[in-house]
Amino acid sequence: MLGLPRLLPEFTSNVGSEETMRMENTPFASAERMVLMRVRERLGPELPGRINEIAVYSRLAYTTQREI
Numbered sequence: 001m002l003g004l005p006r007l008l009p010e011f012t013s014n015v016g017s018e019e020t021m022r023m024e025n026t027p028f029a030s031a032e033r034m035v036l037m038r039v040r041e042r043l044g045p046e047l048p049g050r051i052n053e054i055a056v057y058s059r060l061a062y063t064t065q066r067e068i
Contacts, residue, residue, distance in 0.1 A: 013039070021059075035056050
């Protein structure tokens with residue numbers, strides 16, 4: 001036992017980011033569905049099944065992405 005009341009690990013990934021770059025005028029809900037589908041394809045059902053919550057962030061504006 002770690003003695004921590006609640007441990008919240010956080011993972012980040014760029015899964016689906018290449019596709020969302022091309023979805024510039026697509027509603028967020030559609031891009032989110034695509035990203036979650038790619039996560040399940042790449043990681044299989046077991047790992048996403050053990051994660052309580054998966055957050056998909058809004059993509060940055062194209063001009064901001066270009067600056068980065």
